[in-house]
Amino acid sequence: xxxxxxxxxxxVFLTIVFLAILMIIWFFTPQKRLVAxxxxxxxxxxxxxxxxxxxxxxxxxRAILTGSxxxxxxxxxNRYLMVALAIIIAIEYPGWFDVRAVPxxxxxxxxxxxxxxxxxxxxxxxxxxxx
Amino acid sequence: MDLGVIAxxxxxxxxAIGGGIGNGLVFVRYxxxxxxxxxxRGLLFGQTFIGIALVEALPIIAVAFGxxxxxxxx
Numbered sequence: 195x196x197x198x199x200x201x202x203x204x205x206v207f208l209t210i211v212f213l214a215i216l217m218i219i220w221f222f223t224p225q226k227r228l229v230a231x232x233x234x235x236x237x238x239x240x241x242x243x244x245x246x247x248x249x250x251x252x253x254x255x256r257a258i259l260t261g262s263x264x265x266x267x268x269x270x271x272n273r274y275l276m277v278a279l280a281i282i283i284a285i286e287y288p289g290w291f292d293v294r295a296v297p298x299x300x301x302x303x304x305x306x307x308x309x310x311x312x313x314x315x316x317x318x319x320x321x322x323x324x325x
Numbered sequence: 326m327d328l329g330v331i332a333x334x335x336x337x338x339x340x341a342i343g344g345g346i347g348n349g350l351v352f353v354r355y356x357x358x359x360x361x362x363x364x365x366r367g368l369l370f371g372q373t374f375i376g377i378a379l380v381e382a383l384p385i386i387a388v389a390f391g392x393x394x395x396x397x398x399x
Binding site: 197297 | 348355357369373374379386388
C-alpha cells in the first residue's frame with residue numbers, strides 16, 4: 195500500500211477510536227460539556243490533518259509532474275479559521291460545549307502523528323539491525 | 326481599546342507568523358526533495374508530516390487561546 199495512505203489511515207483510525215471512547219464517556223459522565231468541547235476540538239483536529247495531508251499530497255504530485263517547487267500554499271489559513279469556527283461554535287452554544295476544553299482537543303491528531311511516525315521509524319530501525 | 330483584545334490579536338499574529346514561517350521551511354524542503362527524487366515520496370511525506378505536526382501543534386493552540394482572548398472568554 196502507498197505509505198501516504200498508510201500513515202493517513204492509521205491516524206484516522208486512532209482518532210476515530212478516540213472519538214468513540216469520548217462518546218462513551220459523554221454518556222456516562224456528569225461533565226458532559228467538558229467532554230463535548232474536547233470532542234469538538236478533536237473533530238477539528240481530524241479535519242485539519244486530513245486537509246493538510248490532501249494539500250501535501252497534491253503539492254507533491256504537482257512537484258513530481260512539473261519538476262517545479264512553486265506552491266500555492268499549505269492551507270494554513272483554512273486550518274486556523276476552522277479552529278476559530280470551533281471556538282465560536284463553543285461560545286455560541288455554551289449549554290452544549292465548554293469552550294475551555296476545545297483547545298485541548300486541537301493538538302491531539304498532531305501528537306498522534308508524531309508518536310506513530312516515531313514508532314514506525316523505531317520499528318524500521320529495529321528491522322534493519324536484525325537484518 | 327481593551328488591552329485583552331490587543332493581547333489576543335498579538336497572540337494570534339505571532340502564532341500565524343511563526344506557523345507560516347515554519348510550515349514554509351518544511352514544505353519547501355519537501356518539494357525540493359520530491360522534485361529531485363520522486364521515488365522517495367513516501368519517506369519524504371512521512372517526515373514532512375512529522376515536521377508540520379511539530380511546527381503547527383503550538384500555533385493552533387495559540388490561535389485558539391487568542392480567539393478566546395479576543396472574544397473576552399479568558
